[in-house]
Amino acid sequence: MQHCTHCNVEVLETRTTCPLCGNKLPPPQEGEAAVSFPQIPSYLKSHMTLRILLFVSVVMVVFSFTIYFIFPTELNWPLLLLLGLLSIWLDMIFLVQKRFHIPKKIVWQVAIISLLSVFWDWNTGWRGWSLNYVIPLLCITALLLMYSIAVIMKLGNRDYITYAFMSALFGFIPILFLLFDWVTVEYPSIISIAVSFIFLSAIFILQGSSIKSEIEKRFHI
Template identity: 50%
Template structure:
């Protein structure tokens, strides 16, 4: 049994830091494998139905994009945008589920890399603005959708929801800057991104607000 001098509590298990204040623990009265507070149980997935639904929606989206492009011809190749967007979403979802122990960090890295590459290639191709008009807002929306789907499939804990709450707020602020500084010529993707961010943030507050508040109270010792 270890002891936290800051919280004045005993902590079971083989932890090095206190789960409440994250300060270093001191002393061990005994050392035994039975000292583990909880057995290590791997994360389980109940996402077979969810995956099938997402796959079905993806196929329908591709079909609708081709029909829409055929009925309403445009200089924008919407099927290509939809296909690349869905491929990115699936690759991100697979990568996130494989890196399930640090999902927010994985998503942040993916968003950062995709955004940076899109800006770089947009700049190298005589800057048409497609990176900030389309790619970055759509990437942020996909990231928020992946976070929501992953949280539902993997039944993540309150701590993960706190991180998602912060990330949703951050993702919603970025397109607001594009609009305020008048950097974009097509405003709809940015508005969509801000809207999705507000919806997801409100959903987290409404459905997980009490748990998040309790978690903050435990961490801040309120």
Template identity: 40%
Template structure:
């Protein structure tokens, strides 16, 4: 019989993931023990995807309109488009690898940031990788985590992980600000602000569930 380390329960049948928490099961299962019928998992994609497409179009149009009214040397609407593309790519990868959402998001932010820094360095180091790409990647990661939690109906255990991730995403842009490594500071300020607000929202509205989960996991 298979066993779930997170729920501390034995699972009959030949399953790969726990039906309660979706963690990987240990032990060996038997086909004849399967008593739970296979129920296909479905997500309410249509409305969420339509809203996201509409918001993406609105943001792109608004960025080009603002740039046309208040032109600057930096073509920042292209960074907005790149950020939106990152949102869609990240969301698609997270949903595909939904059994390990936090790890997938961390790897994406790390790879995008490292590639941007290398590209910036090889082209003469203008500083756009730290000014724009990294804070945008942090904000995108927080957006993807929130949407993934809602779409995939993730539990309290994952909220705890999200709190830690939000803290990491908020601290790193602060380091660049304190070290005076940025020429354009408002993207990093926005990233830090979004991280603090996200962390505050989770703590305020999910604190009871998080505390119960911590007591259960720490055997308090």
């Protein structure tokens, strides 16, 4: 334990300067602990869920380019998929490392990418691919991203209330596409609705009692 003669306080961990006044501290004696705080490993380091998701991403990219070369189209959609997956991985790294207000950041990311895809679709002659494919796939990706982060970070029960609301939100958007007949290809929206319903059911079935208890605490029921 080091002693600061200026502040007359004892410093538990080994430091070169005093944390209060900034003056130099005497060197520690032999046998004293060097660090008082443990090293916390990163969530992204050697996690099996991330390895599986990375493998799935690679398979999706390889499979999409294979289909594109066999059945070429005017739109280079595998490149869009590759760029989308790269942005998703960057988002995941950012969200896990900066693990505050994660649901809000996911919603903003989906909203921004959705608006950009609609704007790009409109500027290229409006083929409808933004509503037919991009936004439903974004909703599915956001749900998978939420689940991965929840597993990796081991979120508490109260966070599942927010995640249940987001699952309902991402399932509600494709329903609007189908109700107002905004899409010409329906199966991506249908798959997105189904995935949202599955996630929502899983949250309430597996975490129903915890969610109920948390709601009762918040609303004093």
